[in-house]
Amino acid sequence: MNVKLLDLQAQYLPLRNEIRRAIDQVCDEQSLILGPHVDRFERNLAEYCQTRHAIGVSSGTDALLCTLMAAGVGPGDEVICPSFTFFATAGSVARLGAKPVFADIDPRTFNLDPAKVEERITPRTKAIMPVHLFGQVARMEPINDVARRHKLAVIEDAAQAVGARRHGQRACSFGTAGCLSFYPTKNLGAFGDAGAICTDDDKLADTCRKLRVHGSGHTYYHEMIGGMFRLAAVQAAVLDVKLKYLEGWHEARRRNAALYDRLLAGSAVVTPSIEEGNWSIYNQYVVRIPGGKRDAVKQRLADRGIGSGIYYPLPLHLQPCFQYLGGKDGDVPETERTCREALALPVYPELPAEHVRYVATELLGSLDG
Numbered sequence: 001m002n003v004k005l006l007d008l009q010a011q012y013l014p015l016r017n018e019i020r021r022a023i024d025q026v027c028d029e030q031s032l033i034l035g036p037h038v039d040r041f042e043r044n045l046a047e048y049c050q051t052r053h054a055i056g057v058s059s060g061t062d063a064l065l066c067t068l069m070a071a072g073v074g075p076g077d078e079v080i081c082p083s084f085t086f087f088a089t090a091g092s093v094a095r096l097g098a099k100p101v102f103a104d105i106d107p108r109t110f111n112l113d114p115a116k117v118e119e120r121i122t123p124r125t126k127a128i129m130p131v132h133l134f135g136q137v138a139r140m141e142p143i144n145d146v147a148r149r150h151k152l153a154v155i156e157d158a159a160q161a162v163g164a165r166r167h168g169q170r171a172c173s174f175g176t177a178g179c180l181s182f183y184p185t186k187n188l189g190a191f192g193d194a195g196a197i198c199t200d201d202d203k204l205a206d207t208c209r210k211l212r213v214h215g216s217g218h219t220y221y222h223e224m225i226g227g228m229f230r231l232a233a234v235q236a237a238v239l240d241v242k243l244k245y246l247e248g249w250h251e252a253r254r255r256n257a258a259l260y261d262r263l264l265a266g267s268a269v270v271t272p273s274i275e276e277g278n279w280s281i282y283n284q285y286v287v288r289i290p291g292g293k294r295d296a297v298k299q300r301l302a303d304r305g306i307g308s309g310i311y312y313p314l315p316l317h318l319q320p321c322f323q324y325l326g327g328k329d330g331d332v333p334e335t336e337r338t339c340r341e342a343l344a345l346p347v348y349p350e351l352p353a354e355h356v357r358y359v360a361t362e363l364l365g366s367l368d369g
């Protein structure tokens, strides 16, 4: 059997005609950047995320960068974020001359540990960036509480969590703003790079809309120095078609995750733990393989035709480009341990139950071997 970690063709084929019609319309109209397709997608996305505003941008990375710029983050500022995340979280902080300050995660959920966040606060702290990793919302109540007491912005990196809920409330609606990625491997994937910023804050939304076109409200008049963060109309058209199917895809991922949970229960494999009140969209189904066996298990799965992924092999505080920050082994021990143990299994919506069973069986077998 051959089981890929993600099969994008399986999602595309049933929507082929509908998506091609939407793309054709953009081609016929030649309204290529921003414009009516982007406006419509922004309205539908804001409704979906339960925020007043959604601003389409060129990528998840640019969503983070643009939001940090709008929040006034710059040289001398510190932003607290996890070290166990995709590079963009801390990379966008550093690009603005600010300092990413890494706090450790809760090993059960892979998300920021709010108690560890509070320990990292200094007079220079300007914002907290929780990441809703693998599709599960971080513990936002204590994080927002710390932020309120210290008057900090909260920027949710919701790149992996579009539509994820916590006590019924959706990702991007907890903090000052939330940032989404539509990179093709995310639950809502574009046909290339795309992203969005969602917020209830009218002023922040207005600033982000200007920052995405070099800080201009009127063409060729620039109120501030921004970037070129615009969303392409063709991406918005594709995303607007796919948005209608997103809830069904989440449900299918959740079914696959629940089946893994049952099949792997009671074994040495540590299945993902979802906090009470959380509704994960399982952008990844990440287990822990303890005892130093993770890499061997990954290889054995590959030998049996099963794709798996390591998110993330090297934590951000140990990345070569961040050595100037002085990070060292032992700074965030739970993060470092997780980098040695985490393994993502195939969980995409179209994955048949019999493939889930095959993966689980082979995984358990590879632990004995």
Ligand SMILES: *Cc1c(COP(=O)(O)O)cnc(C)c1O
Pocket (backbone or CB within 6 Å): 059, 060, 061, 062, 085, 086, 088, 089, 131, 157, 159, 160, 180, 181, 182, 183, 193, 194, 195
């Ligand atoms: C994907 C991702 C991003 C960046 O998104 P791009 O669209 O690839 O720029 C940021 N943060 C996290 C946690 C991500 O998973």
